[in-house]
Every structure is written in structure tokens, then in C-alpha cells.
Amino acid sequence: MSQVPSPNAPVNPAWQAAQYVKFEDERTRPVRDLVAAIPTLDDRNVARVVDIGCGPGNSTEVLAARYPHAEVLGLDSSPDMVDAARARLPKFRFDVADIANWKDGPFDVILANAVLQWLPDHETLYPRLIDCLAPGGSLAVQTPDNLDEPAHRLMREVAADPRWAATLKGTERTARHGATFYYPLLRAQCSRVDIWRTTYYHPLAGGAPAVVEWFKGSALRPFLAKLDEASREAFLTRYTDEIAKAYPALADGTVLLPFPRLFVVATR
Numbered sequence: 026m027s028q029v030p031s032p033n034a035p036v037n038p039a040w041q042a043a044q045y046v047k048f049e050d051e052r053t054r055p056v057r058d059l060v061a062a063i064p065t066l067d068d069r070n071v072a073r074v075v076d077i078g079c080g081p082g083n084s085t086e087v088l089a090a091r092y093p094h095a096e097v098l099g100l101d102s103s104p105d106m107v108d109a110a111r112a113r114l115p116k117f118r119f120d121v122a123d124i125a126n127w128k129d130g131p132f133d134v135i136l137a138n139a140v141l142q143w144l145p146d147h148e149t150l151y152p153r154l155i156d157c158l159a160p161g162g163s164l165a166v167q168t169p170d171n172l173d174e175p176a177h178r179l180m181r182e183v184a185a186d187p188r189w190a191a192t193l194k195g196t197e198r199t200a201r202h203g204a205t206f207y208y209p210l211l212r213a214q215c216s217r218v219d220i221w222r223t224t225y226y227h228p229l230a231g232g233a234p235a236v237v238e239w240f241k242g243s244a245l246r247p248f249l250a251k252l253d254e255a256s257r258e259a260f261l262t263r264y265t266d267e268i269a270k271a272y273p274a275l276a277d278g279t280v281l282l283p284f285p286r287l288f289v290v291a292t293r
Contacts, residue, residue, distance in 0.1 A: 051227045055286050056084040056138040059167045060091050062290050071095045071133040077124045078140025082110030088136050130157035135164045142168040145199050155214045158293040170287040175271035183264045196247050211291040224285045233269035
């Protein structure tokens with residue numbers, strides 16, 4: 026496990042590959058489970074696959090291993106992430122793209138791992154992605170389902186502190202939906218829809234600072250992006266104090282971080 030820096034270490038609020046991959050093994054495990062659940066086809070008949078929101082390429086690597094004969098494309102809105110993915114997997118194509126308005130195809134598999142939670146209007150987004158599939162193709166989605174977990178609740182509570190409440194007003198996450206929303210939405214277009222929810226328990230060495238470091242690579246970004254350096258440091262100090270109360274360390278200093286995730290595999 027990598028050493029966990031101080032929560033007051035310098036913060037770059039943009040999407041940064043180096044920050045994201047500090048917990049690469051933990052972040053990649055759900056995508057392995059997701060890709061393994063895509064219905065089996067003759068791999069040689071899977072001609073084109075795309076990883077939307079590919080990040081530094083860890084999810085693309087899993088997708089490419091499942092479909093070794095396919096043309097592989099990765100898309101992300103962050104140039105830093107795309108640069109990291111290109112360096113990691115130089116044989117594949119990676120482009121900077123805004124997937125909020127993306128439409129292309131046809132693809133045999135569209136993978137969206139831990140990305141669609143950042144986008145609104147799922148009632149139109151998901152059907153649009155299904156339209157990008159070839160007949161028999163699958164859309165495979167994993168989204169964090171943790172807005173009610175202490176880590177997220179404490180972000181909102183700390184953001185309400187009078188010191189920065191005005192600056193952070195409106196920094197809310199896109200509303201999440203459950204299986205009863207996605208199943209009928211996708212079943213209208215698909216022959217098969219598989220939905221499940223799993224809670225992973227990630228052991229993080231280093232106590233509360235490790236939990237904070239995890240979320241600095243994802244959910245804390247919108248909050249930190251709006252604050253100046255001094256305010257970010259104060260925000261992170263208070264957040265770390267609250268996290269230490271909500272996630273007490275075990276005797277060896279490890280924190281078990283519960284992380285619920287929702288999985289959807291819809292086959293056209």
C-alpha cells in the first residue's frame with residue numbers, strides 16, 4: 026500500500042491520473058466484476074468495444090483482455106487521464122471527448138465504469154447509449170451508490186460551514202437512481218437487463234487520511250475545485266477530523282471503507 030500523504034498536501038482539483046490510481050487495485054475490482062458479467066459471445070464476433078470515461082486506462086485494460094480480437098476505443102473528458110491511458114496502452118486509441126453529448130457506433134460493448142454518476146438526465150442518457158449498440162450488444166455500467174454513506178454526508182455537512190457555504194452553494198451530486206428506475210427504462214429497448222448492487226469493504230492503511238485521499242481522487246473534486254488554497258486546506262482539515270469519527274481505525278490503523286456500487290448490464 027502506498028504511503029498516505031497529509032490531508033493538507035497540495036491539491037490539484039482537476040481530474041488527475043496520479044491521484045486516481047493511488048487506489049488502483051480497489052478501483053479496478055468492480056470493473057473486473059462488471060466485465061465478467063457481460064453475456065458471453067464469440068469473442069471473434071465482438072468487433073468494436075468502447076470504454077467511455079476510461080480514466081487512466083485501468084478499465085480499458087480489463088475490457089481489452091475480455092475481447093482480445095476487438096477494436097478498442099477509450100474516451101475521457103480529462104486530457105491528463107487520456108495521456109495516462111495512451112502511455113499505459115499505446116496499441117489502443119484514446120480520445121478526449123465529452124460523453125454527455127457523445128453518440129457513435131455501432132459498438133458491440135459500451136463500458137461505462139464509475140462515470141455516468143457525474144451526468145444528469147439518465148432517462149435520456151441511457152437510451153441514447155443503447156442506440157449506439159449493435160444488435161446483441163451490451164451496455165455495462167457501474168456507478169457508486171454511496172451518497173447516503175458517512176463520507177458523502179460529511180462532505181455536504183462540511184460544505185455548509187459558514188466559512189465557505191456561499192462559495193460551495195450548489196455543489197450537489199447528480200441524483201442517483203435504483204434498480205426500479207433503470208430496469209423498466211432499459212427493458213423497453215433491451216432483450217435482457219441484469220441489475221445488482223454490491224458493497225465492497227476496502228481496507229485502507231493510514232486511518233482517516235487514507236479515506237480522505239481516496240475521495241480527493243473523485244467525490245471531493247467538485248468541492249475543492251471551487252476553493253482557494255487556504256480554504257481547501259481548512260476544508261480538508263475539518264473533513265478529516267469528521268471522517269476520523271465516522272470511520273474509526275482498527276487496532277492496526279486500517280480503516281474499512283464500505284463502498285456500495287450499482288451494476289447494470291443491458292443487452293440490446
